[in-house]
Amino acid sequence: MIKAKNNDYTQWGERRQSRMFTRGLHLDIPLLLGIIILSAVGLAILYSASGQSEAIIMRQLMRLGLAFAVMIVVAQIPPHHIQLWAPWAFGLGLGLLAAVLLIGDEGKGAQRWLDLGFFRFQPSEIMKLAVPVMVAWYLADNPTPPSLKNIFIACLLIIVPVLLIAKQPDLGTSILIASSGFFVLLLSGVRWKHVCIFMALIATSAPLLWFNLHAYQKARVMTFLNPENDPLGAGYHIIQSKIAIGSGGLYGKGWLNGSQSHLEFLPERTTDFIFSVFSEEFGFIGIICLLALYLFIVIRGLYIATQAQGTFTRLLGGSLILTFFVYTFVNIGMVSGLLPVVGLPLPLISYGGTSMVTMMAGFGVLMSIHTHRRLLSN
Amino acid sequence: MVRQRIKDHIRESRTFNERAAIALAIVIIMIFVILARLVYLQIISHEHFTTLAEDNRVSIVPIPPTRGLIYDRNGAILAQNVPAFSLEIVPERVTDMDQTIQALSEIIEISDDHIKRFKKQQRQKSAFRSIPLRTHLNEVEVARFAASRHLFPGVEIEARLVRDYPYSHLTAHVVGYVGRINVNELKKVDASNYSATHHIGKLGIEKFYEDQLHGTVGFKNIETNVMGRTIRTLEQSLPVPGDDLYLTIDIELQQAASKALGDHRGAAIAIDPRNGDVLAMVSQPSYDPNPFVVGIDAKSYRALQNDIDNPLFDRALRGQYPPGSTIKPLVGLAGLENGKASINESVFCPGWFSLKGDDHRYRDWKKEGHGVTSLEKAIVQSCDVYFYDLSLKLGIDAMSDYLAQFGLGQKTNIDLPGELAGILPSSHWKRQKKGLPWYTGETLISGIGQGYNLTTPLQLASATATLASRGLHSQPRIVKAIASGRNNEPQPVPLVQQERHHIASDENWEYTVNAMVKAVHSPRGTARAISHNIPFKIAGKTGTAQVFGIKQDEEYVKEDVAERLRDHALFIAFAPADKPEIAIAVVVENGGSGGTVAAPVARKIIDHFFMSKSK
Numbered sequence: 001m002i003k004a005k006n007n008d009y010t011q012w013g014e015r016r017q018s019r020m021f022t023r024g025l026h027l028d029i030p031l032l033l034g035i036i037i038l039s040a041v042g043l044a045i046l047y048s049a050s051g052q053s054e055a056i057i058m059r060q061l062m063r064l065g066l067a068f069a070v071m072i073v074v075a076q077i078p079p080h081h082i083q084l085w086a087p088w089a090f091g092l093g094l095g096l097l098a099a100v101l102l103i104g105d106e107g108k109g110a111q112r113w114l115d116l117g118f119f120r121f122q123p124s125e126i127m128k129l130a131v132p133v134m135v136a137w138y139l140a141d142n143p144t145p146p147s148l149k150n151i152f153i154a155c156l157l158i159i160v161p162v163l164l165i166a167k168q169p170d171l172g173t174s175i176l177i178a179s180s181g182f183f184v185l186l187l188s189g190v191r192w193k194h195v196c197i198f199m200a201l202i203a204t205s206a207p208l209l210w211f212n213l214h215a216y217q218k219a220r221v222m223t224f225l226n227p228e229n230d231p232l233g234a235g236y237h238i239i240q241s242k243i244a245i246g247s248g249g250l251y252g253k254g255w256l257n258g259s260q261s262h263l264e265f266l267p268e269r270t271t272d273f274i275f276s277v278f279s280e281e282f283g284f285i286g287i288i289c290l291l292a293l294y295l296f297i298v299i300r301g302l303y304i305a306t307q308a309q310g311t312f313t314r315l316l317g318g319s320l321i322l323t324f325f326v327y328t329f330v331n332i333g334m335v336s337g338l339l340p341v342v343g344l345p346l347p348l349i350s351y352g353g354t355s356m357v358t359m360m361a362g363f364g365v366l367m368s369i370h371t372h373r374r375l376l377s378n
Numbered sequence: 379m380v381r382q383r384i385k386d387h388i389r390e391s392r393t394f395n396e397r398a399a400i401a402l403a404i405v406i407i408m409i410f411v412i413l414a415r416l417v418y419l420q421i422i423s424h425e426h427f428t429t430l431a432e433d434n435r436v437s438i439v440p441i442p443p444t445r446g447l448i449y450d451r452n453g454a455i456l457a458q459n460v461p462a463f464s465l466e467i468v469p470e471r472v473t474d475m476d477q478t479i480q481a482l483s484e485i486i487e488i489s490d491d492h493i494k495r496f497k498k499q500q501r502q503k504s505a506f507r508s509i510p511l512r513t514h515l516n517e518v519e520v521a522r523f524a525a526s527r528h529l530f531p532g533v534e535i536e537a538r539l540v541r542d543y544p545y546s547h548l549t550a551h552v553v554g555y556v557g558r559i560n561v562n563e564l565k566k567v568d569a570s571n572y573s574a575t576h577h578i579g580k581l582g583i584e585k586f587y588e589d590q591l592h593g594t595v596g597f598k599n600i601e602t603n604v605m606g607r608t609i610r611t612l613e614q615s616l617p618v619p620g621d622d623l624y625l626t627i628d629i630e631l632q633q634a635a636s637k638a639l640g641d642h643r644g645a646a647i648a649i650d651p652r653n654g655d656v657l658a659m660v661s662q663p664s665y666d667p668n669p670f671v672v673g674i675d676a677k678s679y680r681a682l683q684n685d686i687d688n689p690l691f692d693r694a695l696r697g698q699y700p701p702g703s704t705i706k707p708l709v710g711l712a713g714l715e716n717g718k719a720s721i722n723e724s725v726f727c728p729g730w731f732s733l734k735g736d737d738h739r740y741r742d743w744k745k746e747g748h749g750v751t752s753l754e755k756a757i758v759q760s761c762d763v764y765f766y767d768l769s770l771k772l773g774i775d776a777m778s779d780y781l782a783q784f785g786l787g788q789k790t791n792i793d794l795p796g797e798l799a800g801i802l803p804s805s806h807w808k809r810q811k812k813g814l815p816w817y818t819g820e821t822l823i824s825g826i827g828q829g830y831n832l833t834t835p836l837q838l839a840s841a842t843a844t845l846a847s848r849g850l851h852s853q854p855r856i857v858k859a860i861a862s863g864r865n866n867e868p869q870p871v872p873l874v875q876q877e878r879h880h881i882a883s884d885e886n887w888e889y890t891v892n893a894m895v896k897a898v899h900s901p902r903g904t905a906r907a908i909s910h911n912i913p914f915k916i917a918g919k920t921g922t923a924q925v926f927g928i929k930q931d932e933e934y935v936k937e938d939v940a941e942r943l944r945d946h947a948l949f950i951a952f953a954p955a956d957k958p959e960i961a962i963a964v965v966v967e968n969g970g971s972g973g974t975v976a977a978p979v980a981r982k983i984i985d986h987f988f989m990s991k992s993k
Binding site: 143145183186187188189242243244245246247248249250259279283284287288291294295298299302305306311314315318322325329332333336337338 | 386390391393394395396397398401402405406408409411412413415416417419420421423424426427428430431
């Protein structure tokens with residue numbers, strides 16, 4: 001494999017210069033291009049969704065700048081350093097989550113924020129990375145496929161932070177973190193038999209989960225099952241979103257021309273429901289292009305994972321990119337009425353802060369995995 | 379470290395690649411699930427959703443409650459709701475607002491003021507709310523717009539109920555008016571109850587009884603098409619109309635009072651002393667409240683504000699005037715009841731009075747003096763020297779305490795907003811407000827209602843009513859009955875009556891009343907001008923309030939003083955003197971003489987009152 005690469009280098013000597021440069025910065029050009037194009041599409045649709053507000057665009061640009069900077073910094077960290085820090089980061093994240101429950105600030109009725117005096121942040125964001133890192137670290141230390149005991153401990157590593165976050169309550173984030181841990185397990189080669197048992201366990205515990213949901217979470221699920229029940233309350237979002245998407249049709253109404261979104265029928269149209277604005281304005285054709293872009297990024301991420309040289313990096317890379325897809329799927333699923341409204345942004349497109357930075361840090365990890373490969377092998 | 383199994387990197391890598399391939403397959407399947415969903419939404423159900431988005435919009439529309447009506451005591455309508463056509467625009471349905479307004483102004487008259495007001499509201503309201511551009515369209519304009527309505531999507535003619543005050547100037551200060559609700563007012567009311575309401579009481583009864591008059595909002599679920607036209611109503615809950623108010627005001631008496639004041643600036647108030655009902659309350663000049671309802675244009679408003687006669691100023695409630703000699707019967711009564719004056723004792727009046735050890739002369743209005751003067755003569759001829767002497771004997775605080783029982787220096791708590799309290803000075807008041815000690819000389823001028831004394835015409839009328847009812851004080855009121863809902867009988871509002879005054883001797887009161895009767899009916903009385911041709915007795919007292927201080931040894935010559943610096947003319951009266959049914963206070967700004975200017979106004983009111991009663 002490495003030989004083949006070397007052949008590449010002799011055959012494409014003229015491109016070597018630039019490759020060396022991006023290698024030096026530890027960036028992966030195809031992934032980077034995908035992210036940049038997606039962010040640009042995001043800015044364009046945000047401009048429309050925000051009622052052509054330049055202030056919002058400027059703020060989003062600043063966040064993007066910060067997120068790209070974080071990505072570049074993370075890309076410089078060799079994966080084995082990440083592996084070394086894994087237990088510490090995980091421990092710190094758990095401690096902060098506990099702190100949030102004890103002393104956290106309540107924003108919008110949910111205790112998610114930790115106020116450090118100079119700035120506030122959500123410790124659950126740390127866990128988005130720390131959980132897959134930790135599970136990958138644990139499983140990579142042992143031979144794969146993991147034994148039942150290892151699976152059990154890995155599940156524990158996932159469930160504790162997930163429960164802490166679900167208690168805040170932040171259902172969307174806890175689902176994401178649970179699935180990121182689950183992907184590590186799945187990719188590590190857990191036997192299908194075990195996967196089936198696990199699924200059966202979840203199915204049986206669903207009623208238990210239901211009784212532990214908050215009233216608003218239950219309402220969201222009920223509304224998902226029958227949105228017309230509550231057209232002015234909880235069902236309003238989804239009805240208006242479906243109208244926006246459906247009226248977009250094959251070709252869409254054109255950029256800046258979405259009547260549903262512009263006439264303020266559509267709530268949260270710059271954040272969680274931005275996909276509805278996109279669908280209304282660019283139609284089915286636009287959606288195919290957008291999904292192709294997401295698919296390209298997922299494929300590139302999976303490719304990076306398969307090219308990784310250690311179990312840890314493989315599992316981590318695979319989990320990160322699949323979680324990115326879950327983000328996308330859950331968001332589109334909820335605004336199109338396939339899934340209940342759990343409040344997750346559309347990655348790289350929705351207007352919003354911390355989750356974008358975390359996601360870009362995840363891309364930074366992927367790039368680091370890919371670009372530190374040769375050095376590692378030397 | 380002993381491992382049970384050895385890591386097999388090649389096998390691990392193969393397993394991973396396998397799993398990654400499966401994951402990719404699942405990702406692609408899920409993308410197709412999404413695409414299938416979107417095919418369903420955007421292609422199969424596209425028509426359905428387009429209809430929902432474009433053609434038909436189901437929306438909840440609040441229905442404004444009908445504002446309660448205001449009647450006078452005999453059922454004459456003072457404030458009503460009349461249908462008026464207004465041209466309204468829903469901004470979100472209009473693509474080019476300036477061009478639309480431009481085109482509209484070619485068929486309907488639209489001034490810059492209208493546009494300015496429209497733009498202001500446009501900034502405050504959501505884009506889907508309809509905003510009036512012009513109100514009170516006439517039939518020709520309505521017809522002209524109807525003919526070319528297809529050219530103006532988002533523009534509608536609405537028939538709305540607009541508040542109307544048929545008596546215009548006559549009731550402006552009492553009834554007040556409603557005007558467009560502003561941001562601050564919206565914060566103070568229940569926003570959902572006002573979601574369809576454009577107007578709120580700004581002044582007068584409209585403001586004081588806003589809660590009762592407004593009613594409760596209703597809602598309807600309507601389907602509209604893309605032009606904004608309602609296709610059908612799905613369901614509705616009807617609004618509850620506001621309460622109707624029945625005032626104590628008799629609009630004909632109000633008219634008579636206004637006519638009696640004529641072109642003078644001033645106020646005239648008539649109260650039924652038996653229950654505090656305000657029968658007439660006029661402040662002149664007045665203004666037409668109707669333009670305020672739809673939004674008065676800036677030029678007219680400026681003209682009203684800058685008018686030297688200040689028509690927007692409610693003199694009855696907020697005008698504060700020195701009571702002058704009208705205070706004398708009360709001061710006399712204070713002397714009698716406190717044992718500082720006696721029916722039999724007299725004071726010699728040389729035309730001036732001075733304190734011991736002070737050569738400052740406190741003048742009497744009659745330069746040559748009244749000679750030997752009893753309390754009765756002092757009230758009849760309004761002798762100042764007698765009251766200088768009496769107030770000195772009483773002292774400021776005893777006098778102030780007694781006058782406070784008549785409500786001077788306090789709000790009457792009438793059910794109208796904005797009332798002022800006036801000033802009833804005392805040594806305590808001066809220390810507190812000015813931080814200065816009280817001087818004896820100030821007691822003297824307080825005793826004739828000058829100095830720091832300030833009263834509103836309403837206070838004066840209320841004090842007169844208390845005097846007329848021989849000490850039974852009723853709080854003045856303007857709303858007599860309230861009818862909730864449209865069909866209910868009006869329910870009377872309970873009287874607020876205070877305890878009867880502590881009275882040392884009824885004789886003192888009758889003596890004072892009798893002196894006031896003589897002030898009208900005796901040949902030397904200051905108000906003798908109004909005593910002719912009347913079958914019963916009027917008790918009255920004139921007063922003049924100085925606007926312009928005159929120096930020692932200077933004479934006040936009416937003709938020499940500029941009109942606006944002339945004294946205010948005051949008159950209080952009640953009739954019939956033995957069994958009073960009406961108590962009146964009249965203030966004529968710069969009227970000069972109470973007896974010849976203010977008293978005839980009261981006489982005309984009294985005449986009208988008893989004439990309409992006998993009818």
